[in-house]
Amino acid sequence: MKKYEVDVAVIGGGSAGLAAAIIVKKAELNVLIIERDKELGGITLQCIHNGFGLHEFKEELTGPEYVQRFINQAKELNIPYKLDTMVFEFTPEKKIYAVNKKEGLIEIKAKAIILAMGCREKTRGAINIPGFRPAGIYTAGQAQRFVNIEGYLPGRTYVILGSGDIGMIMARRLTWEGCQVKAVVEIQPYVSGLLRNEVQCLEDYGIPLITSYTVTKIHGKDRVKGVTISKVDRNFDRVIGSDKFIECDTLLLSVGLIPENELTREAGAEISQMGGPVIDNNLETTIEGVFACGNVLQVHDLVDLVTAEAKRAGLNAIEYLKERYNQKIERKEQIKCIAGENVNYVKPDIINKSDLSKDLIFTFRVKRPDRRILIQFKDDKNRIVFKRKRRYVIPSEMIELKLNSSEQQIDPECKSLEVEVVPRPEVLIEED
């Protein structure tokens, strides 16, 4: 068994892993990227549409163009990487076990690990659509790979369930290929992806978006022959008598993404309800020296934000190696972060009291759209320690908030912090 020793091992060579590795390498630490696919770049490679890089580079790029800039930089910096290499285990002692065709089984002993394995798509089973199980049912990302990478179409006429970004982008992509997209069906009363995708991918091509509807039956024993869609009420229960049949030979599912944390869970790290690992304000998991960034931590809507988070993970890993590694520093008491009113989840899950003098970055999503709201942080004694106004919030946009150390007044004695999104009091006054 071949053995390696590195300062920082990065699991995953996609957008997150590359950005993290570049930061670590620039600090002249010894870093290694481990990638399971045959090339660096991850899922961004199959996202051949544009719209990437507006934050990071202030210009509009396609997915492959965006990620290529990081691949080039990694190569210029001579960052070592292993392709076609699958990690199947890592331990709390930070030993990584992986396999590849050239070297067989390898062991990588790292001082710190950055997790950047990305996410996977929710499937039909996760949403329990009844009916037959014929050929012709794919997740949108799988169809994207078939079309953009393999060069094959999985069908001719489509219904897309879920108005996630990949689903809407695939609606346009398939239309370009001469396929017919009969409808994009969304169970929520609003579109679940970004507004710009609704406009550019559906409206511009006259593809109907049917909200408050879902697929309630799949027809066809061998190949999909059509789907029944039904209206749903506020509790997502089917409205009797609202069934409509749509003929199609393929059903694409764009019903959400889940962070991919099999390795993390097996290593013993705590996993939060949304599927990402529990992290502190340094993006460090409950295993010391193991950091997480990108979609393995939380599902992002823009790759630019993945990059930003990955850079933070890289910096925190560097700091860990310089200041805490091999020193027995007990993690002092921690403050728990809780998702409150209209907040679906919040990251980090915990704040180290010793870090209260630092700037804190919070990311979260709301449960439902709202306008003219107030985001506020409340401690366990109901004291509001931070608040900020915002014009609107929608579930499809991840909200990132930076609390400068000077702005917030978090009491080091408090045990928990609740993030809530509430109506602004002055709105009531204005409307009066």
Added chain:
Amino acid sequence: MIYDVIIIGGGVTGCCIARTLSKYDLKICLLEKEAEIASGTTKANSGVIHAGYASPREYVKRHLCIKGNKLYTQAAEELNFPFERIGSFVVALEDNQIKQLEDDRKKGIEDGIPGLEVILDKNQIKQMEPNLTDEVVGVLHAPSAGLASPYELTFALAENAVMNGVKFFRNHEVVKIKHQDYTFTVRTYQGEFQGRNLINAAGLYAARISNMLGLDYFSIMPRKGEYILFDRNAIQLNKILFPIPTKVSKGILVCPTLHGNTFIGPNAQNITDREDISTTTAGLKEILEGGMKLVPNIPARSSIRNFAGLRAVPDTYDFIIDNTDVYGFINVAGILSPGLTATFAIAEKVIEFLELLGLELKVKEDYNPVRPKPERFKDFTKEELDKKIQEDPAWARIICRCETIPEKEIINAIHASVGANTIDGIKFRCRPGMGRCQGGFCRPRVIEILSRELNKPYEEITKRGEDTNVLVVKTKDLILKDVLRGASE
């Protein structure tokens, strides 16, 4: 060529008969209508190896079940399929149900079922199965009950049968049978087969096959059972949990699988269409509610798939295993629960019938009952794995992330005897697509490997046979057609 025995049906029953007969010096073939064996009732089966107390004594299935259960120990050793006696509970939720548990126990012990006990101590019960509802008042514990993977068992039976000379023909649907001069001529769309003896193990279509020879003394109706499968580690059960049975079925059970998942189901719904394996909203709700009666903390959010299977229900409600009036034609029909448990006992019974028919049964000198265990990445120690990869680098290319399946296991599944030739065939043999991503990542790679190993273009790779192609046309071809049409106009 005239076969000594032709078997119709490549489910667990047909394959078990084929394998059991392969011990003797006979020419045997098996005909299956689908692209893969284990495609019908066998595929969507609970996989429970029952202890045998459940059916009434006047039913032949009770006695074959008790006998069959015992035969599993040796079979699992020889055939190396996943099997474990984890034991089952029949769960009483009301005091007046205890009497039935006592009755089942008493009769079961008289009939030779080992270890049956009624447990009334709630602490003891909860210790044995912590996830069981607090409402429990007593259980019938059957330690000899277990779990087997029905399709992996069927693949093992088929592989071992081939090792011992049985010929398998898939994609061979029987359309007509002639019986003349003590010879059966079985016609399929792909050709004719002749044999002296004919065994009908056609599952849901057994009555149709029997009709082809003018026999209409029984009928088979499909009864649907729906299931929900949960992710690995979502909940950890120790025992197979049954409710108190109803008149029509053993009820909705909550059950672990040998791969670490949990499933609930099946319900029981009489239908008419023999291909209707669709699931329904009402059915899924019914089994979820049923399951929650036994295990209230079922992780409903961790479901990864729902599916349905069809039981072949005979009008007699008992197994139909007969030497018929047509000399040499044996019906093995209506094999519903506990058919999987009874399968080895059923095969022995068929052999008794063939002996009665005068077939000479001489054990082959070179008969080998052992099907070696398929090599699995997950079973290797780190040292073994390292060695394996040195021997063949295909062990190091991981195709399925959820279940950690390397390319080598998929190649082995394709090139095994009666090997996989479809995506579902791969899935049931070595599990890519069984995990939580349900093929999201691995399907394109599985298609690539099938295409390469079977030397077929991508467009011809199917999910489970004819008309289930996964990719329909190359990109640009659709547009190109439009452009060409425009140009010609």
